[in-house]
Amino acid sequence: MKKIIFSTIISCSLLFAACEKELDQAPISDASSARFYEKQSDFLQAVNATYASLRAYPDRQLNLSETRSDNLYAVSDGGVRDWEGINSFHRTIASNPYVTEAWSENFNGIFKANTVLDQIEKNGTVIGDQNLRTRLQAESRFLRAFFYFDLLRWFGEVPIIEHAVLADEANTIARSPVADVYSFIISDLQFAQENLPEEYTGGDKGRATRYAAKGLLALVHMTRSGLDYGIKGPGLGLNEWGNALTLLNEIIGSGKYGFLSTAGTSSSAYANIFSYTNEGNSEVVFDVQYINGSNPVLGATFPWVLVPDTWFQSLGKTTQGGLTIRPVSNDLLKSYEANDIRRNFSIQTGYTFNGSTETRSFFKKYVDITKLPTNNRLDWPINFIVQRYTDILMMKAECILHGAPGTQAEVDAIVNQVRQRAGLAPIANVTLPQLMEERRKEFAAEGSRWHDLVRSGLVETKIPAWIATEDVQKQMQAFVKNYIIYPVPQSQLDVRQGLYSQNLGY
Template structure:
């Protein structure tokens, strides 16, 4: 069994902070009595990591399903993802939306408490300064990660960087995105200075946040800030910091700790975790008690495929979320990414399903038999291919770099690995965006790529017109770049938050 980094919310210490403003703060009494030993701090650190567990599932429901990659109109009854896919205005109580807010703030509250306890007791409990710095660096990375996730989905959010009590929390309004970015960047710069490279970790700690995962996130933060503001108070601020992003990416490249794998499928091989593509992943461990395996492999896969077609135990994918027709057409015949990532229809008995779905993370020889919540595979959050293609995007936006090497060369290397032999020259922003769409299908990047590039409105409007022939989707409006503040949060402190426009 691999090293378990994330506990299944089993520590009594953290039970008082779940999930919303009604349940703050983390118990001061518990903190005072708990953080007494090095092991206490290690377990507390694991608890800060634990809020990552549902991150890939969230990406698939709030980003992949929201984008033009899926035409996820449900059949067999209305599903929670349909309002996400179809741009319903009444999704403030949608469970996916509520989970994104609650879980990220849960992680932030835990991070704030941990940093406070580390500052108060760390020096006397943990004698090794380097160990303390590594602990703090990981927690600062995680707090930045959770806040970045929040502003990409919701825009303005409450900025809470310390332990607060319930009364105080109910008086903290949403802060401008620029102020949240200031904390994110400060945390990441500290994380970079405190964290080791992956090769400097002991084997059992290889899955923890490292210097280059912090640099990768910081580079993505600079790119996201550099995107257009779109008039929605979202994550784009039009800051033109593409060169700052490239500085971070170049440091990662120069480390020589990562590389493109020669095989696309090898990146996601269950027996090849922590491979050279992986800059940061979320670690899961199957067979543990309590369960800390993954669930994301089946999120986009209809359960009937597991049960009726493969004769395997039921999973949780419910009905099909079809791959968009224009995405299927975007793959060339020899592109191995299509056959690896997409199941193109299936049949059982007299039923023939002609629609396709994403099966990218499924290995049918690894399907758990005891619990569908216990898949034995990590989720790659940042991988080297993404870094190289993001750097190419920066160069196309005016950052230092070579068109021949950093844009055309990278794109062609990615295409060659996919089985495409015709090289491209003079790659444009539009071509790069489409290559990213094919490469990262199912990984939740497409929605954010469209927003960052400023093409989301034109792309989604044109796509709905051609793809949604049944007229089941709402017209796209720019307000839908953001999700609504969950209604549960609006109800907790009436008048504290204003709702995002369009909902």
């Protein structure tokens, strides 16, 4: 899939040139559409270009979820960094570039998906194969739901835009209630799970499958079931744990995926999940695909997002762009049990550069120093796993602990399978807080921690307690529940004055 998707970006970049940053849903002109959507390959290229809008998704999870959480103590160590306001719960982050990016790039992806869907409806007969036409619709609706779910978890209420519209019309579309956005997402994912194939072969491997749609839909049900906190955020306080469990069991029962429990030739089983030479392994339910060495550059940047440049320099390598250190929190470091192999794989503690010793720790989970790009730091050759089989299993345990059908023995078995791979002894009678701590270490630096805290209801107790003990520099603001979601970007409020109101607390 990498070559298929990314080899078409150059031609598709002109096709989608009308899609500006922010929510400017200006459509492709009729003339341009007529010239482009003339044959089957045109539609394939357009869907591939929609996948390409996932490129910045991993960086976003590291900047907005991982950095926001108790996994990092990312206060400034000289100069003001964009991540500092994210980590320290500043009220004045409506113009923060990470916040702006989350809004604009997700809506760019939605624009692309809408354009494809509109053109299939208008001129899809040229595709010829009805099964392919339906599959392309399902892929586009999966991606649209993916982008909308990402938006909803960051911002709560957002505008629902079902078609590519003129900029003037976009300027009149208000934010919709969270429940309505969820209904839109669920409708798309239900269509996707019913019409996507179970798997692909050849160059199509990596596209969204039926089980990727089921996994995302399960997470949607779980997120809706979280506390609502009274903030118009992602939780609605529903009891849809059973709905999620049904979908998770279908993924587990499919036999398409597996828990990676045998080591590769030179790495532990855990490390082998993220190996550059083991992409698409049995753990991968859905990942963001990259290709390196292309022009324009279409590799990954996420491996170095949380890594300080001086560490690369200490190894005789070029700087990448992580700038200064975003230290792993002492709280997370202390939470690892002795002999937990995940700690040393995911975290680098200490290094020396130019005679200065850095004693703080940082995440290095995705860095294989032997694979560092020689010419461009934006061109790392590794995919980002969005959802893996271990996550499916642990989500199942979470649903059972919330009352979905199942037993404590099933929960314990899942957790102990994960612990055994990490080199740890089994435990019994696992509780929800214990499960979340196991998830914290298993998925460290994968961008799930903030979402897990919010969904589980632990954010209101864990984060204030963490700030009280971790914030030795006294740089962080007091946490309030309004900070569970981010502010609407200031650029959106300025361009469409009066259309949107700012989220409370900002």
